[in-house]
Amino acid sequence: xxxxxxxxxxxxxxxxxxxxxxxxxxxxxxxxxxxxxxxxxxxxxxxxxxxxxxxxxxxxxxxxxxxxxxxxxxxxxxxxxxxxxxxxxxxxxxxxxx
Numbered sequence: 266x267x268x269x270x271x272x273x274x275x276x277x278x279x280x281x282x283x284x285x286x287x288x289x290x291x292x293x294x295x296x297x298x299x300x301x302x303x304x305x306x307x308x309x310x311x312x313x314x315x316x317x318x319x320x321x322x323x324x325x326x327x328x329x330x331x332x333x334x335x336x337x338x339x340x341x342x343x344x345x346x347x348x349x350x351x352x353x354x355x356x357x358x359x360x361x362x363x
Contacts, residue, residue: 280362291356294348294351294352297348298352301345301348302345305342308334308337319339320342323335
């Protein structure tokens with residue numbers, strides 16, 4: 266289901282500012298996704314397993330850093346999911362400027 270949102274602005278320059286802000290935010294999301302992927306890759310290389318395997322089969326006791334490292338790795342995985350979902354939502358936005 267598509268949702269249509271109408272924004273009325275006093276002048277075209279305001280629309281340009283909004284479009285630029287969206288593009289800037291998407292760029293920041295992409296940078297955050299890359300940082301998070303690098304962090305996940307570090308965990309994966311250290312333990313020789315994928316993040317998916319880690320989430321399904323491992324516990325804090327399986328990691329050298331224990332609870333803290335478990336929370337960090339799982340947190341990075343969840344963060345990546347959220348960042349990718351948000352970026353997809355923004356990339357699916359279509360707008361038409363007169």
